[in-house]
Amino acid sequence: MKILSSSQIKECDSATIEKGISSISLMENAAKKCANWIVDNFKSNQNFSIFAGNGNNGGDGFVIARMLYEKGFDVEVFIDENNSKFSEDAKINLNKIKLISGITIKDYSEFDNRDNSVIIDALFGYGLNRELSDDFKNLIENLNQIQASKISIDIPTGLFADRMINKNAAVFKADFTLTFQFYKKSFLHPETEKFCGKIIVLDIDLDEDFINEAETDYFVIDEILIKKIYKPREEFSHKGTYGKSVLVGGSYGKIGAVLMSTLSALKTGSGLTFTIAPKCGNIILQSQVPEAMFIDSGENHINEIEIQDKAIYGIGPGLGKEIETQKALLEFLENYRNSVVLDADALNIIAENQKLNLIPKHSVITPHPLEFERLFGKTENSFERLELAKQKAEELQIFIILKDHHTVVITPNQKVFYNITGNSGMAKGGSGDVLTGILTSLISQKYDIEKACVFGVWLHGKAGDFAAVEFSKEAMLPTDLINHISTVFKHSR
Incomplete structure (x- = not known):
């Protein structure tokens, strides 16, 4: 799904x-x-207090008032x-009600919420493109x-549609946001999303030709996109058809990390x-994942x-930062020219040694906010972090997966894909x-790297959603997430 700017909308x-x-x-249609x-989500005896402005958003409110009244x-x-x-x-719809x-x-000042x-x-x-007046605040x-x-x-x-708010801004804190088309x-973004509650996107039949032709670098990963990416397993194939994955990681006390990477x-x-x-880690790995x-x-x-031929490497989980390990990673990167997935301590080693230039082009890095800061420097908020990530992805010709509540994929040509699965x-x-x-x-299965990143973060989050349903958010484990990867594949055919 495309994300359009306020001017494009x-x-x-x-x-x-x-x-x-x-x-x-x-x-009328939007309202x-x-x-x-x-009507579908609230009790029939519920009372509604609608606060309407003077623009078209207020007009939507007036039409909603009339329709809810007509529903009893x-x-x-x-x-x-x-x-x-x-x-x-x-004005037309205000006169109708x-x-x-x-x-x-009534006037805003007359609201007492007694019901x-x-x-x-x-x-x-x-x-909205300006700060609220004191009265509205x-x-x-x-x-x-x-x-x-x-x-x-x-x-x-x-809230502004496209940018960060000021720290002292007054923002309505919704339980639900009913938004239109996009x-x-x-x-x-975490600083602004917290005001939105659950987001419901309503299709109001805006012009499809305009939407299809509109140019944007921002997208939401949805199932329509995933169905275009997913490649079903071929019947006439063998193990060599699906690539060679090499997971590199683990250290004393941290073998579980690379075990989970291997299993997934x-x-x-x-x-x-x-x-x-x-x-x-030999006995643990050989017994748990033979x-x-x-x-x-x-x-x-x-x-x-x-270094193995025709292999895709994923390096970092549980790796540790011992001197000998740092040397091994940096030597590998100096001699390896293909795409590699770098996470966790692999990123921390690169940051500490200031060796960003060793990351092969078209590689994938997966930093959380603190790891990103170590690599590229401090930013004030997630909007600034995204802009810096776009700059660095283009500069280094790599894919950056920013892990957050909504994980974001940034490509070398500065496309941005927000993932909305996960919990x-x-x-x-x-x-x-x-x-x-x-x-x-x-990536080892020869998915295009951009598509692998988009599909991968969606699959990861979707498996987490299934795990949360079965075990609860509190009790679910990363290993439960791994076991529900199969559930996602079964439900996505």
Whole structure:
């Protein structure tokens, strides 16, 4: 799914209107989708308090008020009675509800929440490009203190669609955001996403030709994209068809990390799988994952990384940073010219030795925010971190997978793919090791590297979602995630 900027969304609205649908009909359609969702998800005896602004977002709120009232809900509408400058469509729909005796229209200041109503925010939409006035800040802060269910229409008031907010900004804190046709960038960054609650994307039939032709570097990974990437297993094939994966890692006390990488590579379909680890991990690895071949390197820490022909390497899980291990990794990178997946201590070693130039072109690195900072420097927020990642991905010609609540894939040509699978149950040591194995396996199976990254982070998160359903977010383990890779493949055919 494409992510369009606020200016592109405005152009898309205009293109839709030019195709023959009036702006008032488009507003009606959008509000109808919202009202239908609300009816399906809230009790029939629920009261609603709708806070409407003077623009088209407020117009959506007026239409939603009318539709909910027609469905039998009790509705109150709150506006700024001191400001009579409404957009044309908002004004038309405000006049319609003024004719309905059962809908009370009041000033913002008259809201007292005595009935504990559901609060609907229709104050400002995606077009907001300035800080809220003090009056609106006070209103938002007061609404946020109320213990009631809250819904935002299009985008929570106070958020910008495409950029970071100020630290002292007042933003409506929604439980649900009913947005139209597209995700906004601000829905996908931790500093701003926390205001959105659960995001519901409603298709309001905007112009498909415009959407297909619109140019953007930002995308949400969805199942439509995944179905285009996934390559079903061929019946007439053999183990050599599906590549050679070599997982490098483990040290005394940290063998489990490379074990999980190895298991996940196998579960993702690797044809031949090798593990390079110190001798202390031999019994553990051979007994727990007999399908993989073991190559020893050092007693308790890796001291050499053997280069094999036609293999894809995933290096880092549990590697440690012993001097001999650092030397082994840097020597490997000096002599290896193919793509490699680098994670965890492999990234920390590169950062400490300032050897970014040794990362082979078209490789994949998978840093979490702190590892990213060690590699490339400090940033103020995730928006700045993304921009720096785009710069470095292009400069080094590598793929950067930024691990966060929404993991982001950044390509060497500065495309950005946000992943929306996964959950907080994956916030446990070992989850990243699983991702390393998945990525290594997919690349070894000759998936295009961009597609392997996109598919890999989606598969990783989706397996985590299945694990959370079975075990709960609290109790699920990274090994449960590995076991649910098969569930994803079965459900995605």
